[in-house]
Amino acid sequence: MQIHDTIAGLRAARGKAGRVALVPTMGNLHEGHIALMTQARAHADQVIATIFVNRLQFRPGEDFEKYPRTFEADCERLVAAGVDHLFAPTEAEMYPQPQTYQVEPPPEQANILDGEFRPGHFRGVATVVMKLFQIARPDVALFGKKDYQQLMVIRNMVSEFNLPIEIVGGETVRAADGLALSSRNGYLSAAERAEAPRLYRVLTKVVEAVRAGDRGRAVLEQAAMAELQASGWAPDYVALRKKLDLQLPSAHDSGLVVLAAARLGSTRLIDNLEV
Numbered sequence: 001m002q003i004h005d006t007i008a009g010l011r012a013a014r015g016k017a018g019r020v021a022l023v024p025t026m027g028n029l030h031e032g033h034i035a036l037m038t039q040a041r042a043h044a045d046q047v048i049a050t051i052f053v054n055r056l057q058f059r060p061g062e063d064f065e066k067y068p069r070t071f072e073a074d075c076e077r078l079v080a081a082g083v084d085h086l087f088a089p090t091e092a093e094m095y096p097q098p099q100t101y102q103v104e105p106p107p108e109q110a111n112i113l114d115g116e117f118r119p120g121h122f123r124g125v126a127t128v129v130m131k132l133f134q135i136a137r138p139d140v141a142l143f144g145k146k147d148y149q150q151l152m153v154i155r156n157m158v159s160e161f162n163l164p165i166e167i168v169g170g171e172t173v174r175a176a177d178g179l180a181l182s183s184r185n186g187y188l189s190a191a192e193r194a195e196a197p198r199l200y201r202v203l204t205k206v207v208e209a210v211r212a213g214d215r216g217r218a219v220l221e222q223a224a225m226a227e228l229q230a231s232g233w234a235p236d237y238v239a240l241r242k243k244l245d246l247q248l249p250s251a252h253d254s255g256l257v258v259l260a261a262a263r264l265g266s267t268r269l270i271d272n273l274e275v
Contacts, residue, residue: 057124
C-alpha cells in the first residue's frame with residue numbers, strides 16, 4: 001500500500017490507477033470500514049482509502065480533539081484488506097487557507113434529524129467530501145449506511161452537481177448483540193456497552209410494527225423514545241422517514257427508514273434500520 005500525505009502525490013498515483021474506488025474515513029478503523037474496503041474492490045481496479053479527521057464537521061465542544069487517532073493500527077488493517085493507496089493529509093494540506101467556499105446542502109435535508117442537533121455538520125461533511133472527490137477523482141465512492149443522513153446528502157450532492165461518480169452504500173456492520181460498529185463505541189464504559197444494543201432493539205420494534213401494518217408514526221416514535229429514556233438514555237430523536245430524502249412519509253409511502261440518535265452517558269450513538 002502506498003501512503004500519500006500530499007494532494008500532488010495522490011494525484012500522481014491516481015493518474016496510473018485505472019478505475020478507482022474511494023472510501024473516505026476519519027480513521028480509528030473497525031470491521032465496518034474494512035467491509036467497505038472489501039466491497040470497494042469489487043467495483044474498481046484500485047482502492048483508495050482516506051484518513052482525515054475533518055474539523056469542519058465538528059461543532060465547538062464536540063470530540064474533535066479527543067477523536068481516536070490510531071494511524072499505525074489503521075494502516076495495518078488497510079494493508080490486510082488489500083487497499084492500494086492511503087491518502088492521509090494534514091490539516092494544512094487539506095485547508096492551506098480558511099475554507100471560505102463551502103458546500104451548503106439544502107436546509108430541508110441538512111437541518112433535520114442529526115443536522116438539527118449538530119448545526120453545520122453536513123456543510124462540513126459535504127465540503128470535505130467534495131474536496132476529496134476533486135483530489136482523488138474516483139469512479140465510485142463508498143459510504144456506510146450507518147450514517148444514513150450523510151449518505152443521503154452525498155448522493156444528492158453528486159446528483160445535483162452532475163459528478164461522474166457512482167455512490168455505493170455499504171450495509172451497517174453489527175456486533176453479535178446488534179450494536180452498530182462505530183469508532184465512538186470505544187467511549188462506552190463496560191456497563192454502557194452492555195446497555196448499548198437496546199438502541200438496535202428499539203429500532204427493530206418500530207420496523208416490525210410498520211411491517212405489520214402500523215403506520216401510526218408519531219405513536220411509534222414516542223414509544224421508542226420513552227423506552228430509551230426509561231433505560232437511562234437521553235434520545236435526540238427516533239424518526240420514521242422516507243429513504244429518498246428523509247422527509248416525513250405519508251400514510252401510503254413505501255421505502256421507509258427509522259433513524260435514531262441518543263446519548264448513553266457521555267457517548268452519542270446513532271443507528272437506523274430500513275423498513
